[in-house]
Amino acid sequence: MDEVLLKNGLLILPGNSTRADILLEDGKIKEIGTSLHHDLAHIIDAGGKWVLPGAIDPHVHLDLPTPAGNSCDGFDNAATLALAGGTTYLMDFVTPAQGQSLVDACKLRQAEAKTCGIPVGLHVGITWYGPSIAQQMEICCKELGINSFKVYLAYKGSIGIGVQELKEVMNVAAKLDAVVLVHCEQGDEIADRQQKLLLQGISGPAAHALSRPACTETGSVKTVLALCAATRCKTYIVHTSTRGSMDLIREAKKAGLPVFCETCMQYLLLDESKYQLPQPEGLKYVMSPPLRSMADCEALWEALADGTADTLATDHCPFDTRGQKDRFPMDFTRIPNGAGGLEHRLGLLYTYGVKSGKISPSQWVGLTSANAARIFKLFPAKGSLNAGADADLLLWDPQPTHTISASQHFSRCDSDIFEGMEVSGSATVLLSGKVVAP
Ligand code: URP
Ligand code: ZN
Numbered sequence: 001m002d003e004v005l006l007k008n009g010l011l012i013l014p015g016n017s018t019r020a021d022i023l024l025e026d027g028k029i030k031e032i033g034t035s036l037h038h039d040l041a042h043i044i045d046a047g048g049k050w051v052l053p054g055a056i057d058p059h060v061h062l063d064l065p066t067p068a069g070n071s072c073d074g075f076d077n078a079a080t081l082a083l084a085g086g087t088t089y090l091m092d093f094v095t096p097a098q099g100q101s102l103v104d105a106c107k108l109r110q111a112e113a114k115t116c117g118i119p120v121g122l123h124v125g126i127t128w129y130g131p132s133i134a135q136q137m138e139i140c141c142k143e144l145g146i147n148s149f150k151v152y153l154a155y156k157g158s159i160g161i162g163v164q165e166l167k168e169v170m171n172v173a174a175k176l177d178a179v180v181l182v183h184c185e186q187g188d189e190i191a192d193r194q195q196k197l198l199l200q201g202i203s204g205p206a207a208h209a210l211s212r213p214a215c216t217e218t219g220s221v222k223t224v225l226a227l228c229a230a231t232r233c234k235t236y237i238v239h240t241s242t243r244g245s246m247d248l249i250r251e252a253k254k255a256g257l258p259v260f261c262e263t264c265m266q267y268l269l270l271d272e273s274k275y276q277l278p279q280p281e282g283l284k285y286v287m288s289p290p291l292r293s294m295a296d297c298e299a300l301w302e303a304l305a306d307g308t309a310d311t312l313a314t315d316h317c318p319f320d321t322r323g324q325k326d327r328f329p330m331d332f333t334r335i336p337n338g339a340g341g342l343e344h345r346l347g348l349l350y351t352y353g354v355k356s357g358k359i360s361p362s363q364w365v366g367l368t369s370a371n372a373a374r375i376f377k378l379f380p381a382k383g384s385l386n387a388g389a390d391a392d393l394l395l396w397d398p399q400p401t402h403t404i405s406a407s408q409h410f411s412r413c414d415s416d417i418f419e420g421m422e423v424s425g426s427a428t429v430l431l432s433g434k435v436v437a438p
Pocket of ligand 1: 061183286287288289315317337338339
């Protein structure tokens with residue numbers, strides 16, 4: 001049977017919530033109303049549950065290759081993690097090798113992404129720059145369905161490019177109406193600081209944070225906002241972690257720049273004191289940008305509440321503490337960067353954002369699905385409860401609670417940066433109108 005009738009759920013809509021029924025047919029939302037009836041439909045009682053669009057995670061790195069091995073989770077297991085946490089759409093990255101055709105790299109990654117059990121969109125990394133890049137970007141957009149590119153101002157010498165090259169990319173993207181995601185960290189400044197710390201014999205995970213102070217992100221955000229103003233390119237600043245960055249982005253938005261801002265749960269809930277933990281514990285938190293001060297965490301919460309932050313992503317990119325993060329103990333610059341969180345994102349933001357009164361249920365939905373859907377041109381098929389939208393839905397039960405633990409999580413990673421945190425709520429997930437989890 002292809003019809004499903006969800007009865008009496010509390011629909012979380014932009015700006016308000018309302019109790020209603022939803023009829024699903026052939027994988028789409030057919031009708032929304034009160035006292036709906038359908039003779040053949042399978043009825044699901046959504047009384048006591050919240051109904052929201054399936055969540056979109058706009059920033060994950062599956063099977064990311066590094067000298068310490070690939071990130072732990074891949075296209076083969078990501079759907080399990082995602083669905084367990086209420087996420088029904090992932091956005092991963094194409095990371096072309098130096099000189100590799102963007103188009104070839106994109107086709108290869110698209111084939112890999114198809115093996116994931118849920119739909120996956122891709123942002124194409126501009127990991128090198130040359131005269132053919134503009135044309136390759138155009139082919140990606142016009143023939144491969146891509147509408148976003150990613151530039152790293154960090155990671156100089158591997159996948160990072162320079163500011164002038166970024167400007168060229170933004171000019172091209174503006175003409176294509178594509179979004180440019182930017183990893184804002186001053187790569188050269190960080191490389192200098194890293195060398196100085198190593199020369200002083202400071203080699204552990206705390207040095208990772210020391211080499212990337214808040215000013216190296218905020219300064220980079222300032223540069224990128226100037227490029228956004230000059231090119232009018234839609235600019236999406238990933239994993240924003242500092243008060244200074246948020247202040248600049250807030251002002252840029254007020255001035256009418258086409259800028260969007262993402263942050264992640266780790267920057268809202270965890271702080272730099274984690275780097276002082278005895279080894280190997282501190283290694284778990286090596287990520288870029290690094291964890292910041294509690295004052296920065298507070299500023300990020302303010303940015304979620306006042307709309308400066310548009311999206312909450314995970315930047316899911318976990319590495320085992322034993323065997324990957326601890327592989328190069330004398331050189332912090334070789335610790336693979338990244339941590340997990342895909343399965344925890346919705347629950348953590350619900351618990352520490354909605355339940356604690358910092359954001360509303362509508363903001364929660366905006367931050368975890370609707371806003372990403374609009375920015376990356378998935379709306380209204382995704383990120384909405386409108387008639388005609390894909391029937392990728394969550395029935396959110398606010399009551400159950402659990403404690404995050406690496407011994408229980410779905411990720412393959414041997415550790416979890418949110419270990420021990422209490423989370424409320426759990427999702428029954430419908431994908432194309434069919435219950436797929438739990
Ligand atoms: O530390 C991080 N964030 N690792 C993943 C790659 C990136 O920089 O986004
Ligand atoms: Zn990332």
